[in-house]
Amino acid sequence: VKGIKAGKKTGTPIAAALAAVPEDLASVDGLKSVVLITDGAATCDSDVPAAIAALGEAGIDVKLDIVGFALKDEKLKAQMADWAAAGGGAYYDANGAKELARSLTTALGTPFRVYGPDTEALAIGSVGGEAVALEPGTYRVEVLTEPPVFFDDVELGNGASVTLELPGTK
Numbered sequence: 664v665k666g667i668k669a670g671k672k673t674g675t676p677i678a679a680a681l682a683a684v685p686e687d688l689a690s691v692d693g694l695k696s697v698v699l700i701t702d703g704a705a706t707c708d709s710d711v712p713a714a715i716a717a718l719g720e721a722g723i724d725v726k727l728d729i730v731g732f733a734l735k736d737e738k739l740k741a742q743m744a745d746w747a748a749a750g751g752g753a754y755y756d757a758n759g760a761k762e763l764a765r766s767l768t769t770a771l772g773t774p775f776r777v778y779g780p781d782t783e784a785l786a787i788g789s790v791g792g793e794a795v796a797l798e799p800g801t802y803r804v805e806v807l808t809e810p811p812v813f814f815d816d817v818e819l820g821n822g823a824s825v826t827l828e829l830p831g832t833k
Contacts, residue, residue, distance in 0.1 A: 676707035678714035685723050694807045695723060697750070698770045700730045700763075704739050715750045726787060728752035728770035732763060751787050769793070778803040794824060 677699065688695045705711050718725050727750025729743045734756065744754035755766035772789030779785045779802060786795040790806060799821045804814040806829060814827050 674707040675701060675703050675705055677705040678711045679707060681714040684718060684725060685721050694774060695725045696774060697725055698728045698730060700732055702732045711746055712749060715746060725750060726752045726774050730755045730757050730766045732757050773806060773808055775804055775806045
């Protein structure tokens with residue numbers, strides 16, 4: 664990052680950056696974690712949602728997290744949160760160095776997915792990150808390590824929380 668020099672009138676090509684993901688990460692197997700850090704709106708692109716959808720259509724298993732750095736516009740933050748959700752990830756708001764570091768640590772943490780009884784992914788998060796909110800029920804949790812770790816029949820009661828421990832972490 665230190666070697667990057669951006670001019671003052673540089674655009675923000677978010678869709679173009681996302682379109683480069685399949686080629687950039689072609690040699691990576693499994694879930695690909697992409698963290699987009701931006702300090703402004705997409706200014707060079709016509710259709711960021713289409714670029715996100717194209718990743719899935721190309722068979723790319725990707726988790727897209729977006730970090731908005733020093734953004735003031737609440738509508739823009741909401742739009743980026745929608746984009747991150749469409750990419751199976753989360754939006755993080757960072758207004759300084761500490762928040763940026765915390766956001767990156769969470770976004771780059773080991774991801775997990777929570778599945779409902781119909782095998783649809785209901786939530787995604789990061790190990791050690793914020794808890795995901797779910798309705799009471801029985802779930803399957805997949806921690807996206809290599810190889811993946813599965814927790815079957817995880818029971819979540821009304822108002823309860825569940826903490827899972829990865830094997831070998833005690």
